[in-house]
Amino acid sequence: MYAVLMNGGKQYRVKIGQILRLEKINCKIGKVIKFNNILLVKKNEKIFLGQPILKNTVIKACVYKHGRKKKINIIKFNRRKHYKKKQGHRQNYTSVKIIHINLFKE
Structure with a gap:
């Protein structure tokens, strides 16, 4: 059994017991x-498809940990113009563990 959920504008395929970074x-x-x-x-072998979402269906998850991803560096550089700009970014995330997928038939 698996499900596709939408969170933060992204879609994730999840199973019970899976740890997911959101x-x-x-x-x-x-x-x-x-x-x-x-x-x-x-x-x-049955697939239940929503238009666009399934009604009366819930996925329960437990918050596992909070953290920050690896730092990415953004560099802007123009040669012979004495222009160099360096910037970094670390995105925050939450890890969740999928506990239960509850499907109510419509």
């Missing part, structure tokens, strides 16, 4: 959160 969510570690934007669920 955009920063303001929750404490250990708290259970629910995702309602479910696009697709495959259970056994």
